[in-house]
Amino acid sequence: TLSVGSVASPRGAALDEAARRVIPGGANTVTRWIGSPYAFTGADGAYVTDADGRRYLDYHAAFGAVLLGHNHPVVNQAVISAITDRPDLIGLGITELEIEMAELLTSVIPSAEQAVTVMSGSEAVAHSIRMARAVTGRPLLVKFQGTYHGWSDSVARNMISPPERAYGRDPLSAGILDAVLDATVIAEFNDLDSVRALYEAHPEQIAAVILEPIPHNVGALLPTQEFVEGLRTLTREQGSLLIFDEVITGFRHSLGGYQQVCGVLPDLTTYGKAMGNGFPVSGLAGRRELMERFDTAGGDVLMAGTFNGNRVSAAATIATVSYLRDHPDFYERTHRLGQRMRDGLAALLAENGISASVSGFGGTFNVYFVAPPVRGYRDLLRNDARAYVTFHRRMTDKGFLMLPIALKRNHVSGSHTDEDIERTLDAAGAVLKEMAAE
Ligand code: PMP
Structure with a gap:
């Protein structure tokens, strides 16, 4: 409304x-x-x-x-010096700023051994889903009614659904293939049984469970500790990945995101929004063996983006995250x-x-x-x-x-x-x- x-x-x-x-x-x-x-x-x-x-x-x-x-003067100054003193976008290899940014991110996000940065939360989520399907060889994704994970086809369903469409088929957009919408199945937040039921209905078909650990796209539903721990155990038992979408909770609720607050470590984490204090940047982090499936490391999962790691986003991120770390x-x-x-x-x-x-x-x-x-x-x-x-x-x-x-x-x-x-x-x-x- x-x-x-x-x-x-x-x-x-x-x-x-x-x-x-x-x-x-x-x-x-x-x-x-x-x-x-x-x-x-x-x-x-x-x-x-x-x-x-x-x-x-x-x-x-x-x-x-x-x-x-x-x-914010600290972030603005960092961006101004990045524009004036750092190399322009070149398009080959790496820059010092990108290394500094990834070192910082992996040092503060508890589950992160490696990190990539992209330009929006939607891209980070899309990459994480493709990674989960590649790693598990399974098609389905579990999403919760009420969460939002950006505009990509797999997750563009069931956010603020009216009662008659909640838990049913509620696409956020026209133009999405039915097969793609139907590869995402919907559970109830804070209800582990609803997730168990999906595993029973689709044995060995679920690649990942994705959640906002606090679904801020419908305000703030607070997860019970039993729920997040239960999801961790269940996904591990079932051979699926657990993806925390920390695009809102990351850096905002603690330096290490909500995973630091609840002590439950996901396999992959997406983050964005606050990390650049208003400058465009988002990212994806996780365990090394997963992250090295990206083709940037010789793996088979596409990771691409012309502006990924650009100096403005990198400088804003380094300034914001180190400010938080130091205060x-x-x-x-x-x-x-x-x-x-x-x-x-x-x-x-x-x-x-x-x-x-x-x-x-x-x-x-x-x-x-x-x-x-x-x-x-x-x-x-x-x-x-x-x-x-x-x-x-x-x-x-x-x-x-x-x-x-x-x-x-x-x-x-x-x-x-x-x-x-x-x-x-x-x-x-x-x-x-x-x-x-x-
Ligand atoms: N995940 C969550 C939890 C979000 O809140 C959002 C944006 N509201 C996204 C992903 C998508 O991020 P972006 O708008 O940067 O694509």
Whole structure:
């Protein structure tokens, strides 16, 4: 469900109109389409500025790609020096920056012995699935209802599905071969039995189980320890790979991602978004014997991309990840502020007698307008998307930018302060009070 703020934005509307003439629907990615009139012209720290000069405290964070804060001087400086002092894209061999980046990634991601970097999370996921099929010689992929793993055909199904299509056949796009869609089978998050049932139905056919360890594309379903450990044991017993898609959780929840938090090591990990603090970069890491199946190492699995490892992405990654490594208090701080936000929202909802559940982990937070407990996607089918839309629109009108899609999460970044959280809670208190009175 998409929603917009309701404050007039003449310059934003003009830009929107100009965009729609030359860009389909006026947006370069579907999730950026929010019905307008938003067009942004500036961003700094925890704030963004729209085309009409209105400032918003930003919890959207470019879908989580911004982790340290917008326009971060350390990352910007690293990129500027990469452009001026490092070799231009040449297209043969390796550069020092790429080695430094891979050394850093393998040193901080617990399951990573080797790493490759690509340009988007979708590419990283597509490579990981092809690798799983090559290594196991099996066709099927297990995905959970509610997770998102990018636009590639194998995973473009069953994200925010309406009740009538949840767990059934719910493609995200036209134009995908039935055979490809049907090679992905759907399980319920936090329900190990639903995965066991798929193994029973398709013996020795499942190449891999892929999951967002916290499905942030539907807010934040928190995995039980039993579930992640159970998946590890089950996939190992069944000869399948376990793929953690840490495109959102990676670097955001801890330096080593959610695998470091839960202590369960996947065979392959995809990561992206926050690792370059807004610059385009993503990657895939895993055990050496798997990664050496890529044809870059003489193996049989295609790994290609003209811009992979380019100097801008590499410099941004090195700057962001080493900043996080050198500032361990970053996690203590964002987790504390995130907890403050979640506790504050839960108290305000209770005070106003609104039946809702606050979810999140670390610096992320979301309000589900559904009574607790929320364990899996099944519980989210009862979510009151209209209540979220009202909440979101009124918060936006007050200058607090959150994701305009019911069920998604919001982000506290390195540049939010205690005062920002307090101001947000004050505004949320006023909005929830209004909603309770209507
Ligand atoms: N995996 C997850 C968990 C994601 O959230 C996303 C993007 N929202 C992707 C993969 C795809 O990444 P990208 O948009 O960079 O292709």
